[in-house]
Amino acid sequence: MDREVKKLKEEIEREREKGVAAMVACYQGFDPAAYLQYNYMPPRADFDRQDSIVPWKLGCLHRAFTEGDVGGEVLVDVGSGPTLYQVLSACEVFDTVFLTDFLEVNRQELRRWLQGEGKGYSSLDWTPYLQHVCKLEGRSPSAWTEKAARLRSVVSDILPIDVHLPRPLPLDSQLPTAGADCLVSCFCLESVSPDLASFTRALGHIRGLLRPGGHLLLIGALGESYYMGGPGVRIPVVPLDEAQVCASVRASGYTLVRLEVYTLPQGMKVGVDDVTGVFFVKARKP
């Protein structure tokens, strides 16, 4: 390879590594309780509002897990953070669920809910979420206790993960050799990547966790350049549009099955980020 080209590639790689390291520094101040307060309480999580964001996300996930082509034994949620909403439909379909996050504070938040009973064990009361998904499933909202028990029974482990590594999970993570049957990832890749190339590369890294024929369900931010990860904790985000999302999904080796888009009404802009929309992607690893 020409010496100049080699030098340029090495320079680009060094810049990328600097960008990833800067993201790690940003996340040191991440505050799970504040993050939940900013994004997972009304108005963004108002189950009585037709235009609220969280019910839209839960509807996308419910449809994806009940339309018959997504299934198997093992599901991995990439970059779970301190939230559980993203596996409330999945837990009825998969018997083994791995939750994952980069930060111990988030893994600890998840452990507290999973190991505890009742409301005193986590920063957010997930009951309204459990009740809403039960309703989507045609069940009585009072079945939320059964759904909570089901979720607690299928979560097999809460693992550290780094999507910037070619192998994002620890070697001893008990994932089947062939890979997981399904991946879910919500608001993670674009909010941990310094640029679009890194976002696309991370999509490729997590693809390695998925078996051929497995599905990826990806939720993320459109048009977002930052979000608050806690009081005074401003985290940069790769601003994406729909075309970039679809191009990155395809470029990283998935077949795009469906894209759904939610556009934020003014009432959902609450000052904790500059997100303009949310995308839902259903994709498949050939």
Ligand SMILES: C[S@@+](CC[C@H](N)C(=O)[O-])C[C@H]1O[C@@H](n2cnc3c(N)ncnc32)[C@H](O)[C@@H]1O
């Ligand atoms: C915006 S939060 C998304 C949380 C949750 N999935 C949701 O839907 O709200 C982004 C998450 O990515 C995690 N994260 C940060 N760096 C990461 C990395 N290199 N690899 C994987 N996850 C990372 C953070 O700890 C945080 O929990």
Ligand SMILES: O=[N+]([O-])c1ccc2c(c1)CN[C@@H](CO)C2
């Ligand atoms: O409205 N929501 O449901 C919601 C949930 C999580 C997040 C957002 C919006 C926007 N910012 C991202 C971070 O990139 C995190």
